[in-house]
Amino acid sequence: MLEDFFTRALIAGIGLALVTGPLGCFIVWRRMSYFGDTMAHSALLGVALSLVAQVNVTLGVFVIAAAVAGALLLLQRRNTLSTDALLGILSHSALAIGLVVAFLSGIRVDLMGFLFGDILAVSVADIAVIWLGGAVILGALVLMWRPLLAATVNADIAEAEGMRPEVTRVILMLLLASVIAIAMKIVGVLLITALLIIPPATARRVSGTPELMAVVAAVAGAVAVTGGLFGSLRFDTPSGPSIVVAALVLFLVSIAVPARLWQRKREA
């Protein structure tokens, strides 16, 4: 029995990490971590609204996260407030409205579960959603890799040389919204960004190309999930935060040790 839910948690968590690593690379390269955070926070509003409207929660979260991203893109064009301030407004308003709606609706919601995740309650159906959704997201990343990377390096070059950076940008938003929708149950809205940012940051030091960085980030994320879950079992700590702590430990190791080794290799 114990074996069973733990195995499910492992499979779900690793499946998620394999996606957040490569996608998170783009978040890091584009300096969008606060943006990702804002979308993740809006997920709680998505949960509340989909419970009120009685629609699929994963779908509701995806729609609301995408809508918040769209709102931000529109507000940015109007040049009224800095992106930084806009993100702050959207991020915390979405979170707060989500909490208020959840309270007003009178629906009994396991708030802690949505804020911090409940990976140990993952069902077989959840695993199917994560792996199928994850496969679609990874497939899109692979197919769109060159235009995505070109637009990330320089949107003007991409546009001048026949690509559509505006389109790739929207696609990136949609992929991010999907990841948030499937990740929420695993690590919760408050910690999703950690899985998007920390594994790529860990991978940076040991990777010589963007492609390698994406692969290493996926592996680092999977290792963090595994380590975190075993840690949470061993020390009886909450699983979501334990995964993030494990990811942080990996990151610290990566900046402490291989930095010099890597440097020497490059100079040789």
Add this chain to the structure above:
Amino acid sequence: MNFVEAPRGHDVLVDVAGAGVKRDGRWLVEGVDLSIRRGEIVTMIGPNGSGKSTTAKLVTGVLKPSVGTVSRRTGLRVGYVPQKLAIDWTMPLTVRRLMTLTGRYGPGEIAGALEATGVSHLAEAEVQHLSGGEFQRALLARAMIRKPDLLVLDEPVQGVDFSGEVALYDLIGQIRDETQCGILLISHDLHVVMAATDTVICLNGHVCCRGSPESVARSPEYLSLFGARAANALAVYQHHHDHTHLPDGRVLEADGRVVGAHEHVHEHEGHSHHGHDHA
């Protein structure tokens, strides 16, 4: 209108007609007419904020004109070196990987492009570690590996010392000679560009004068924009004189007549001064 480079032949790559870009109620540039033909080097000069980069973005299609038209030959392949390119430190990007940013190229093509711009030895270096000149060469290699019909180079010699500048301009001229691509070159200073350039366009919110390098250097618009010292630096490039600007501003024509500067008509002139009454 008597634009010199207006002919619409089959070798015209890009034709910009009466184009302007307005942002937040302000014209970044307006009244731009220019065309670039195969094998032609067009150099755009002008002070800071004169709309050079904006015009380059019009030509490449990054910006859409608020008025006027920009027509590119269908299927035009563009190679672009933007003025500013900050690559985030978090992206591990070697010079070699930079070469295939917008297209797929074989090891031979990559080696060839790096060889041509003299950065073969930096293939495995991360772009964030390059010096200004090395980075510009790497960017040039990346743009030319596409075998573009049109190369758009926005201040390609920034951060390059003088001898490097000369070498880089030689290289650009060589690329034109070998590939017969059209080149739009943007420069904040005219004096090194001169040798290989076919047409100079002097920009100051609008096209203020244009023509061969020699004629632009002598034009009163150029002198008032850049001062007489800039013109002195150009003396070496003036090959033939059909008239002389006198110290008092009048012009000595080749046939011996002395006329006022405003009466004197440059052969190259396509002054589009309709942009003046917007202020």
